[in-house]
Amino acid sequence: MQQPESENKLKVVLCWHMHQPHYRDGEDGVYQLPWVYLHALKDYTDMVWHLEKQPNAKAVVNFAPVLLEQLDEYQAQVHQWLQDGTAMKDPLLNWVSGAEAIPQDIDERVKIAEACQKANAPTIINIFPAFREMVDLLNDSKLLNEPNHTLMSYLTDQFFVDLLVWYHLAWMGISLRQDDERIQRLMAKKSGYDAADRKLLMQIVAEAVAGIIPRYKALQDRGQIEISMTPYGHPIVPLLLDFNSLHEAMPHAPLPSYAQYPGGSERAHWHMKKGLDVYKRYFGGKPKGVWLSEGAISDAAIDLLDEYNIAWCASGEGVWRHSCEKSHIDEHDLNSKKALYRPMKRPENQCSLFFRDDGLSDLIGFQYKDWRAEDAANDFAHHLTNIANFVCKEGEKNVVSVILDGENAWEYYPDNAYHFLLELYAKLSDHPRVELSTFAEVLSDGVQPRELSYIQAGSWVYGSFSTWMGDPDKNKGWDLLVEAKQAFDKQVRSGQLTAIQQKQATEQLGICEGSDWFWWFGGYNPSDSVRDFDRLYRSHLRKLYQLLALEAPKNLDVPISFGGGDMENSGTMRRN
Template identity: 45%
Template sequence: MQQIKLVLLWHMHQPDYRHYDTREFEMPWVYLHTIKDYTDMAHHLEAHPHIKAVVNFVPVLLDQLEDYVEQFATGQIRDPLLRLLATPDLASVSDDDREHILTNCFKGNHNTMLKPYPAYAKLHHLYDTLQKKQATELVNFSAQYFSDLLVWFHLAWTGESVRRHNATVMELMAQGEGFSHVERMRLFKLIGELIEGLIPRYRRLAETGQIELSTTPHYHPLSPLLIDFTSAHDGVADAPLPINSFYPGGRSRVTFHLNKAIDSHQKRFGTQPTGIWPAEGAVSPPFIHILAESGCQWCASGEGVLVNSLHKLHPETALPDRNRYLYRPYRIQEQENIICFFRDDKLSDFIGFEYAKWFGRDAAEHFVQSIEQIARHALPDENPVVSVILDGENAWEYYPYNGFYFLDDLYSLLDSHTGIHTTTYQDYLSSPENVHNVQVLPVLAAGSWVYGTFSTWIGDPEKNHAWDLLCTAKQNYDLVIQSDRLTDKEKTAASLQLASCESSDWFWWFGDYNQADTVIRFDQLYRDNLTNLYRLLKLPVPSILCKPISHGDTHAEEGGTMRRSS
């Protein structure tokens, strides 16, 4: 059996949840994933120092983490749930605050994050029972109820590694109910400490060479679409496109996001990133050219993109077994100074969607056995490299114990395996022997890690309408920026606001396959961002921005924060 290289890339990303007028956080997912998932992922790497991995931090996530660090340092808390957790007298909070607690503090996977905790489940049962009896009005719960609910919500969103080692969490979970303001403040302080210590933990892991830190264009834009809407036709030939035939100045905007990300990485980690994980793994030939010009050595995308590229290159020929083409790096023709890797979609989706239903040890053994099968099918001169790439945060709430046993067993098995060697893309490319294995891919089909297409972000009426609103805003932006109406400081503010509007996340959520309550919130935040862009440009806000773009579906079960690759 051949020796095999394995690259695990954990992609850490949250869109910008801050309201640009108030600077309030509209949603709490940055700090919640920090205290649960990002802390656990760091713990597992620290506990297995011989396991190597690539950790990809999107700069807009780092911006928000630094914002939270500042909030705790100054005491000016701009996240409503955190502010309520620290509020001394919950009996005097407004009805809006009470509704905010009730609306948000049961969010999470109930099977893994609520039902295992009887005290938390009891709070939910009481809420469910009384709300059904008084469906038309807000139930007048006691201040103690709100105190207990705030504590349990945050305990449920605390990482397993924290629960096992932090006295505050263990004592609060054992107490179960009747939490005082003093006890809430103990939890509040811990949250601040976890957030403040997070990036230094990953920086230390990078300094030892255990992990490679990579980046993504700053606000997570769908770069190929910003450059050219018609790139969507590589994956779906008849996909309807926005009324606007192109995004004005898209290529320069992609360069802006990329340069800003590289600058962010240099300032935060002291080095230029070796590689880029594009937002949504989305690539196209023009985007690869921009990456190559920036000095990036590697990028990565989805298996579906490679399959579509090979079909495009040989349209009349059936593809060979995936073992013959997937587990190798490629140089895109004419872009000889950047190497592209393609993820194993099946293995990545097993972690993202299937292993949560398995016993942790069984899942870890199945993963290792799958890698062994790849090694057995390799030809003597192939030296395969397997890329497993997925979100570093969203899958774990579906696992018992936040995936603790699966990840611990997986890293332990890989650590002791003599034929599988975890590595990073930077380390892989530093070996002349590995670079010798690079093959040329003469044709690259534009696409993403979801289905190998851009259909998640463009092509249906609601997504296309959202693009048209952005195109119109960008046309107005260009006219104002070229004039002398704004100062340099005002132009910078408008440019950053535009960058946030260009995030891929807004377009992800539009569509009736996503849950209505989440779609409504993202829809409003997107229109708020566009509204603020017009205000920064000192232009009238178009009335159309008062109308929702998408409503989602109250019965939707598909969609959400993750999507299968096929």
Template identity: 35%
Template sequence: MSHPLYVAFIWHQHQPLYKSPDSGVSLSSTQQYKLPWVRLHGTKDYLDLILILEQYPKLHQTVNLVPSLILQLEDYIAGTAFDPYLTASLTPAEQLTREQHEFIVQHFFDANHHTLIDPHPRYAELYQQRQDKGQTWCLANWGVQDYSDLLAWHNLAWIDPLFWDDPEIAAWLKQGRNFSLSDRQQIYAKQRQILSRIIPQHRKMQQTGQLEVTTTPYTHPIMPLLADTNSGRVAVPNMTLPEYRFQWAEDIPRHLRKAWDMYTERFGQEPRGLWPSEQSVSPEVLPYIIKQGFKWICSDEAVLGWTLRHFFHRDGAGNVQQPEMLYRPYRLTTPAGDLAIVFRDHRLSDLIGFTYGSMQPKQAAANLVGHLQAIAKKQRENPSEQPWLVTIALDGENCWEFYPQDGKLFLEALYQNLSNDPQLQLVTVSEFIEKFPPTATIPQEQLHSGSWVDGSFTTWIGDPAKNKAWDYLTQARAVLASHPEATEETNPAAWEALYAAEGSDWFWWFGEGHSSNQDAIFDELFREHLAGIYKALNEPVPAYLSQAVEVHEIRANHLPESFIHPVIDGRGDEQDWDKAGRIEVGGARGTMHNSSLIQRLWYGVDHLNFYIRLDFKSGVKPGQELPPELNLLWFYPDKTMHNSPIPLKDVPQQAPVNYLYHHHLEINLLTQSVQFREAAEDYQWQPRFSRAQVALDTCLELSVPWADLQVPPDYPLRLVLVMADNGRFSDYLPENALIPIEVP
């Protein structure tokens, strides 16, 4: 039987609780928020996504709205929520304090400057002054109007381009500068107007059948870790666990019930789908989800892979081999009942989330549709009664900051292409499951305990700082348990503080793996929520809660934190390399390292390229102090292929430079030209064509397409950089090591 290829997009909209627990819980009182992201993402990301979709009625999708996000949107709509950014924005510019000036200069450019700042001349002018002349210069030289304009643009730039045809917004964009307090007040009123449309529009589109709205446990906790922090050892048996074991499975139904009740009140019907926080699942949490009434959940292909003991390999085009295993719903069977589960295609989801923003919108849309058409062709070649369902599930807000016009051009091109192809049919998950109930089963005990990150929980537990935070939470939870009189009805403040502290986001930012310039604020908020438990119970607040969980300082060496998409211009834009891996070279051992001609090495990837950046000592010039030739050599561990020695004179007989390598890229730093070679028989090197880009200005930046290396996704490789002068070995980096890379 011939079926179209069914595709389920699930957009996950989430923000942690930024509200300070000391600001009260009544809507009639002012709510103090630490950060502005609910308000700013609310004007940029939640409404436009579904308004664009509404223009293509044949296309059905799913949107997940986390309860903690909805609560905070309602505070802003009511006009009772104030964050430091908003307070400054509504202050007469001549009355701003010195502390506010410093705060504004430091934080009012917290945005991707390529897409949100550079398109607006006045905003870009102020940004360049801060970048080129520094914060101290701005504080000394900016006048009242400079601050007033910056306050206006910080808010204007986050209003989605879909709304730019609004007469008031269009007038502000045209005005460009000389904004007054009245202008800023009206911009804030416009923000609240946009926010007020978000929930009604979702409700309306769900009622028409084009949209399915799902929910998440109340404050986005990792349910398997609430049940038992020892579940971290399922994927990582040698994980270092917190000192105290957190085992409060009884909190799981509380989070689920609060999410359920909140959803039914806002949407006038019961939810069917649940997005488990961070797509984290385990056998222990399934009965709670089933008993609450949910019909389906979603997780990641890594979790399915661990469950089935199957690794999902991809071909050279990036498409899944054995797709019939991934592109189907499964039925989880438990004594409490059954539950459907879908698993997302991790790579297709990541392409939207991390790579397509750096491509031309029409090219990116065509690439995604091309992947889906290739899957549809495989389905036609393997016909069955049960059609395939490709699930693409990802963060629905943060990625658009890296797209031109906030993703509008990409989404319009994508939706038009999808509408034009009769072989591709977009559905909500519930639509598909009702029409084609899952036939494949997974017994409860077989389900893997893990998340979308590598099928493990290492992002939220196992690191010393993360473990310390769990110990703080465990002790606070025990104190609440010692007060049986403090129920949700008699002491809601204590329970709300607990729910907030159980959210996943605090653990995400603690320790290694992720960082931002607001780590210290997340740390503070976590401890404030914990302190709120003690205060609500009239218990003494432990002294350790007045101290940061960890020291928040700029780290030296670290692994990549996310995908990167740097512009290769030799300028080393700080935002472009913010999430890259970093290796400090200056001060290490070795001839080059002692003289510190190269200060540090940055490296990272996206789905298209591998990236390298070298920062040089000030004043150093290639061909003078610095050797004029840079060689990149790739080593492929555990792979059988032709390999050759480094083609330079005087290479020392020591690891790793005495290894045999498969690919070699030689860069002439004087001319910025490249030569690419591949190892052949008899230890020879054969020339190959390369699309590598090189730029040298204040630093060296380089991109090498994965297509040059002709390696498939999920392929491990290692890299060494070797400096040379006229074909003679000079030095290499990193010292005594290779850079580990994996093709995404």
């Protein structure tokens, strides 16, 4: 008997991917970029707060294990400073807290001035007049582009204290600003922040960062969200397993100088096992799903997930289309995208595959920031209603997968997307044709995967691996990694490393295998960001050689890439 449309709701999964790479310098252990704790204050707090405030809403939240460890480390360091004054491993936190005095060196002052402007000015700086005034002073005097040592030396220490305090206040999530009277009090003061104010700010930071993992775990434990993971260091697993998987979507792209990544299968298993250990430590148990880094999948990568009894993974619409074409999925179901709204599975695998609706996901990632919040939420719901009317006619259960960064897009929205997310969750939680769900629930609720005979390897970006391999700079980065892995293998085989040395080197290798280094190499990215990630990557490789008791090659002193582009919504996944 045909199910009434009113009862056959379209399932919708909102999957927020939380990820930051390993920002600590490989050699001195100092955090080179502050994005872990700043996104913690602004985005991880707001995202969990919205779900806490709307208990009928559901979502999947994916955490990269290397991010979880850094969140834990930050909260521990800030609490330690509050307890006994031990300096932290982050220069910005040391300066804003007073753990280190404001430097008198002009170049160091320029670094503070530059660091405190790393934000989307229209939504983070300009909305606070006291903060905007200080930034205008810096820019009007051209202190950053052409540092005037006389003018910079005339700026008082108090100016830099106020600048640092305001930078951190501006990065506070809307939920923290609304709920914490201490933040409101600090903002109302406007200037002249003293030691007590700075300590109060650090107490706020410590509490906010320490609360993130427990708050998400509480939502998981009551069944409101599903928490998934990526393999530990966020590597591109298909490329670890086989460089030739690049050619499935890009047949003529040049490979690195080396034919394969040595011991790639063993390394992929290591990232899975390490990731599962970290997940269990923070959330208990084992995840039902794994978001392979960057939605990068291949036949071999799905086989790997089967070995760990993973129920689901997901990728992008480009991979779906290429795979459907080669699997000879009905042309109408492909062109109309009807086949996109069912999970898929190869007959020989247990792991089900979900595929991202790129259009809907990119509306949130790129378009709705310029809309009225209510109009944006209504538009999104209207799209879902149209999909429901199209695919839910014959009693079949269908699912729409909306997958995007859970952190970077909100910086470009007014009020950190507070109004949009409030409207979106409210609209979808009480929609007559839509049911918010999770990937695991979708499978347990009887949405039957459709057979997919062939998977074309690729990622959620363009359905290929072009963001990580095939470009001269990216390939150069892989060549350096392969050479380091060869040195690692040789030292391990020699038996000269102690068990502790081998463990440390193995974990350092995992950091070097992360996807983010290769993401940033290439001419299309901003030169400042490319420079930062280039230095950090080579620092991690040098640390690996150090742990192996080997001299680092001289070519690690030479920059890999210089960038020069202007990427839309910097840090956000590219528009498809």
